[in-house]
Amino acid sequence: MDVLVTGATGFVGGALVPRLLDAGHRVRCLVRDRARLTAPWRADVEVVEGRVESEQAVLRAADGAEAAFFLVHGMGSSARHLVERERAAAAAFRDGVELGGVRHVVYLGGLVDEAALATTSVHLYARQQAGVELRRGTVPVTELRAGIVLGQGSASFDLLVTAARSPVALEAPWSGSLTQPIAVEDLLALLLAVVAAPPGRHLTLDVGGPDVVTYAELVRRTRAVLGTGRGLPVRVPYLPPEALALSAAQLAGVPPSLALGLLPSAQHDAVVRDERLEQWYPGVAVTPLDTALAAAVGARTQRAAVDASAGTPG
Numbered sequence: 105m106d107v108l109v110t111g112a113t114g115f116v117g118g119a120l121v122p123r124l125l126d127a128g129h130r131v132r133c134l135v136r137d138r139a140r141l142t143a144p145w146r147a148d149v150e151v152v153e154g155r156v157e158s159e160q161a162v163l164r165a166a167d168g169a170e171a172a173f174f175l176v177h178g179m180g181s182s183a184r185h186l187v188e189r190e191r192a193a194a195a196a197f198r199d200g201v202e203l204g205g206v207r208h209v210v211y212l213g214g215l216v217d218e219a220a221l222a223t224t225s226v227h228l229y230a231r232q233q234a235g236v237e238l239r240r241g242t243v244p245v246t247e248l249r250a251g252i253v254l255g256q257g258s259a260s261f262d263l264l265v266t267a268a269r270s271p272v273a274l275e276a277p278w279s280g281s282l283t284q285p286i287a288v289e290d291l292l293a294l295l296l297a298v299v300a301a302p303p304g305r306h307l308t309l310d311v312g313g314p315d316v317v318t319y320a321e322l323v324r325r326t327r328a329v330l331g332t333g334r335g336l337p338v339r340v341p342y343l344p345p346e347a348l349a350l351s352a353a354q355l356a357g358v359p360p361s362l363a364l365g366l367l368p369s370a371q372h373d374a375v376v377r378d379e380r381l382e383q384w385y386p387g388v389a390v391t392p393l394d395t396a397l398a399a400a401v402g403a404r405t406q407r408a409a410v411d412a413s414a415g416t417p418g
């Protein structure tokens with residue numbers, strides 16, 4: 105099938121494209137800057153330059169495609185008016201793919217508690233609102249809501265590794281929030297399964313791996329895989345995650361605005377509340393947390409070695 109992928113220069117989109125090609129699909133990528141698309145599969149895809157906020161650019165890229173992946177977010181730039189910007193981008197994408205004749209949109213959003221939207225982080229609210237906007241059209245949308253995706257190149261995984269390498273094991277009030285990360289390999293298998301078997305109507309599914317842990321436990325397990333020891337426990341009775349974001353971003357090498365978007369989400373439980381994933385796409389989110397962490401750390405180490413031998417910063 106002809107498939108449009110946005111976010112192909114990013115973590116999820118960049119990992120998805122070769123899987124789609126391997127599965128026999130023809131792939132068109134909508135990217136803001138074609139020079140940033142340097143992956144080895146670059147010659148095997150059609151590239152259209154443009155932004156998702158431009159309905160015309162989306163239409164050019166979507167024309168003739170059967171399915172379209174919405175794998176972008178606006179968190180890398182300023183947090184000002186994030187919700188409005190995310191809504192506008194989703195609306196332009198929705199209208200562009202509809203005009204282009206696309207029959208199925210797949211959107212990867214964030215794990216959000218619909219019952220607690222009023223207290224959720226701006227970042228998660230913006231992701232939820234993008235889904236609402238996409239569903240205002242006539243093209244059926246499958247929204248997959250994921251928490252932390254464990255894999256090389258994931259900003260949330262980079263922040264986790266930074267925490268696990270710290271000599272200090274911070275215990276903040278939100279360290280006890282629950283999280284349910286998913287292995288990138290499981291997520292990619294799910295994205296392929298969804299595009300191969302579209303539900304045929306709007307559908308939103310919570311997505312997570314088999315293990316639910318606190319953030320503190322997640323950092324402990326990552327420390328065990330990295331071999332960085334237990335860290336010096338320091339309890340802080342009050343620490344807004346935003347206070348950590350800038351230093352964590354610098355250490356992790358992720359944009360500060362992205363860390364400022366991601367870390368406050370830790371104040372809320374990010375877990376699967378609706379268990380319908382297994383009914384729709386059985387047997388995909390199965391990799392145990394420790395296995396997923398070991399694979400992601402292994403891929404990270406391998407990537408660092410390749411970067412070092414090429415003389416590029418890791």
Ligand SMILES: NC(=O)c1ccc[n+]([C@@H]2O[C@H](COP(=O)([O-])OP(=O)(O)OC[C@H]3O[C@@H](n4cnc5c(N)ncnc54)[C@H](OP(=O)(O)O)[C@@H]3O)[C@@H](O)[C@H]2O)c1
Pocket residue numbers: 110111112113114115116117134135136137140154155156157174175176177178180193212213214215231250251252253254257258259260261
């Ligand atoms: N990583 C995770 O742990 C995680 C967890 C849950 C959900 N998700 C969701 O998965 C999706 C992809 O996330 P990711 O981790 O792959 O993000 P990422 O690595 O930061 O990539 C973001 C991609 O979006 C592109 N982009 C941003 N704004 C754009 C615009 N206006 N027009 C066109 N392209 C634009 C970027 O292109 P440039 O190269 O031009 O910047 C980049 O390719 C997002 O919806 C995110 O919410 C991710």
